[in-house]
Amino acid sequence: MRRINLRVRADGSVRVSAPTRVSLRAIEDFVRERTPWIERQRGRLSAQRQGERERWKNGSMVTLLGRSYALRITCAPMTGESAHVVDDVLLVRAKEDGLSVEDVRRIVSPLARRLLRSEVEALFARFERAIGVRHAKLRIRRMTSRWGSCNVRTATITINHELCFRPHACLECVVVHELCHLLEPSHNGRFHALMDHHYPQWRRAQAYLDAHPPLS
Ligand SMILES: [Zn+2]
Structure with missing residues (x-):
């Protein structure tokens, strides 16, 4: 019921x-x-x-794909907006001073998306063989209520952009979760047994994600 x-x-x-x-x-x-x-x-x-x-203030430590960076925001009216990683510094160039957290994350977003895509592809390479599945297509999306989704028919896996800003184990957990859906579409006993086998620490990562929902 x-x-x-x-x-x-x-x-x-x-x-x-x-x-x-x-x-x-x-x-x-x-x-x-x-x-x-x-x-x-x-x-x-x-x-x-x-x-x-x-x-997300100038000089703070921020996490991107599970790595810590010192955030350095510089004002560069002539060169426009950009974001780069140089060693352990995340360098953000903005057109004007006084950026909001949303502004900074908007400027960082294309870089974060590129890093996320290549990291997820690496995780696919690592887990697909063990699980015995293959995805056909990866999409990165902003989603407000889900961390990932899997279209079993087209083998398309969608990953929430916000996972850039969560610990790496959370990204691993979501990737394995969506890959396991290619074998079992429902969250049933068989699905949980697959998760236990391929990513035994999934409950801890899931609890962290439940407690830190997407902000956008
Ligand atoms: Zn699911």
């Missing part, structure tokens, strides 16, 4: 899904009972967002 399902999204809004036979009254009661939990989730999300703001 399907239950009422409640989720707090990254923007703080609440999404509730329920089977059609459940009355609106029952759904309202369900949500009301969980108000303290919802408020805790919202508090956690805003703390995470605040931490992210602090992190």
Whole structure:
């Protein structure tokens, strides 16, 4: 039997899904009972967002594909916007001062996407043979509620761009998860047994991702 399902999204809004036979009254009661939990989730999300703001300031340490870089933002009105990695420095050139965290991440985004794509391809090479599957196509997308998806029919795997900013184990876990879907489309016992076999630490990575949802 399907239950009422409640989720707090990254923007703080609440999404509730329920089977059609459940009355609106029952759904309202369900949500009301969980108000303290919802408020805790919202508090956690805003703390995470605040931490992210602090992190993307000039001179801070930021993580890109599991590697730490010192963020250096320079203002270069004539050369335009760009982002480069030089040793362990992430160099961001901006047209003007006073960038928001969104601005900085927008400038870093093409670089992050290139790094993510090549890292995911490397992980495919590492795990596909062991699992005994092959993907046909990789897409990198911004997604607000999922870390990855797998179209089993076309063997197309989609990876959330935001994984650039999460620990490397989380990216590994999502890649293995989507590859395992090529053998088993459902999250059933067989699927979990595949995950246990090919990526035994998947629960820890999954818990981290649940606690650090996509910001965008
Ligand atoms: Zn899945």
